Amino acid sequence: xxxxDYAAAAPPHDEVARTVEQLMRLHYxxxxxxxxxxxxxxxxxxxxxxxxxxxxxxxxxxxxFTSGATESNNLAIKGAALQYTGRGRxxxxxxxxxxxxxxxxxxxxxxxxxxxxxxxxxxxMVNPSEVAAAVRRDTVLVSxxxxxxxxxxxxxxxxxxxxxxxxxxxxxFHVDGVQGFGKLPGGPRDFGADLYSLxxxxxxxxxxxxxxxxxxxxQLFPLLSGGAHEGGIRAGTENLPAIVAGAxxxxxxxxxxxxxxxxxxPLRNRLLAFLRGIxxxxxxxxxxxxxxxxxxxxxxxxxxVMARQxxxxxxxxxxxxxxxxxxxxxxxxxxxxxxxxSTALGGIRISFGDEHTASDVxxxxxxxxxxxxxxxxxxxGMR
Ligand code: PLP
Numbered sequence: 020x021x022x023x024d025y026a027a028a029a030p031p032h033d034e035v036a037r038t039v040e041q042l043m044r045l046h047y048x049x050x051x052x053x054x055x056x057x058x059x060x061x062x063x064x065x066x067x068x069x070x071x072x073x074x075x076x077x078x079x080x081x082x083x084f085t086s087g088a089t090e091s092n093n094l095a096i097k098g099a100a101l102q103y104t105g106r107g108r109x110x111x112x113x114x115x116x117x118x119x120x121x122x123x124x125x126x127x128x129x130x131x132x133x134x135x136x137x138x139x140x141x142x143x144m145v146n147p148s149e150v151a152a153a154v155r156r157d158t159v160l161v162s163x164x165x166x167x168x169x170x171x172x173x174x175x176x177x178x179x180x181x182x183x184x185x186x187x188x189x190x191x192f193h194v195d196g197v198q199g200f201g202k203l204p205g206g207p208r209d210f211g212a213d214l215y216s217l218x219x220x221x222x223x224x225x226x227x228x229x230x231x232x233x234x235x236x237x238q239l240f241p242l243l244s245g246g247a248h249e250g251g252i253r254a255g256t257e258n259l260p261a262i263v264a265g266a267x268x269x270x271x272x273x274x275x276x277x278x279x280x281x282x283x284x285p286l287r288n289r290l291l292a293f294l295r296g297i298x299x300x301x302x303x304x305x306x307x308x309x310x311x312x313x314x315x316x317x318x319x320x321x322x323x324v325m326a327r328q329x330x331x332x333x334x335x336x337x338x339x340x341x342x343x344x345x346x347x348x349x350x351x352x353x354x355x356x357x358x359x360x361s362t363a364l365g366g367i368r369i370s371f372g373d374e375h376t377a378s379d380v381x382x383x384x385x386x387x388x389x390x391x392x393x394x395x396x397x398x399x400g401m402r
Contacts, residue, residue: 020334021375023375028221028226031224032268035223039260039264040260042263043260046063051246067084067263074269075232082232084262086258088117091229095162096124100127102239102240103191107155110161113164114137114352137149141356143170145179161193165200166202168198170305170308170314172304173308177209180192184211191213192213194214199309200221201269213234219264225261225268227261233250239252283371287310293387297387297391301318313368316365316366318362322364329367
């Protein structure tokens with residue numbers, strides 16, 4: 020079996036898995052406890068904060084640990100909206116955000132906030148001038164993702180950050196950086212972001228931990244009530260093993276980005292060219308997309324059917340993002356990009372990791388040809 024679903028979850032580095040196990044056994048003390056074992060645990064978390072901050076190019080005091088990027092996104096959006104109601108009740112996002120952003124905005128809308136959803140172009144690109152035009156005096160927050168998790172489109176974030184601030188300097192800018200970090204240059208400071216979410220398990224770190232960069236001076240209303248952990252915005256005993264191992268994964272991803280891209284981009288480009296040559300497929304990823312994601316559709320054929328066929332041929336792929344892949348509806352992202360319903364139902368996402376080779380891509384290409392043939396035989400038989 021070849022695993023092509025790194026954008027959903029990447030296998031942890033050996034060093035990451037070892038660190039989690041060692042820390043679970045050795046540093047089980049609660050970092051809030053006043054005894055020596057607690058102080059040691061607290062020191063490890065502060066060290067992980069420094070390592071994470073260095074990987075992002077920000078201050079340690081600007082890093083908050085959460086349970087994952089879903090929580091980071093919820094906290095950034097709802098925490099900012101609830102904190103800054105005095106500034107207004109309008110938020111802006113895009114139609115192609117991850118559900119943890121999109122649904123947070125819908126929830127605020129149901130609670131009386133106004134939400135503007137910006138539509139992307141046919142390649143999943145958001146136009147900065149459309150964002151700028153939507154910003155108002157009462158816009159509290161703009162949230163735009165770095166890389167779309169379904170089709171891999173890369174948003175012009177530095178420009179979006181700039182136009183948001185020039186339209187309204189008090190509007191906060193949040194970036195969901197989950198699929199961009201370790202794959203593309205740029206961090207929160209480059210984008211002019213006030214808030215930036217990350218998830219270590221997408222970059223070969225452990226699950227159950229996430230990060231939220233909160234720019235110095237920005238306040239968030241806590242969504243969890245409890246102790247005064249994480250600067251008072253995220254109550255709950257810290258997941259020490261995952262936090263420390265996650266910081267290691269962040270450092271490794273930042274250090275190895277250049278190497279990753281130079282190995283993976285040619286493989287992605289080869290697969291894109293192959294897919295474009297197959298008349299049955301519609302390629303949904305643009306030329307300028309992220310180096311690790313390729314998305315295509317087999318219009319008229321449900322993505323699940325194609326994915327199951329590919330699995331029989333030894334390839335584990337996904338139909339879209341993991342969080343939405345069990346939905347039977349057409350992809351919201353593809354519909355927003357202007358694709359028809361049958362294309363939006365027939366999507367397949369291939370996502371690369373650092374372990375893939377040219378021979379893996381060759382095997383995938385053969386499997387794709389085999390899957391088309393098998394599905395045509397089944398279709399023919401059903402007529
Ligand atoms: N944002 C994006 C763009 C994602 O791809 C994902 C995961 O698929 C998330 C947020 C949520 O991350 P987590 O799995 O850490 O909750």
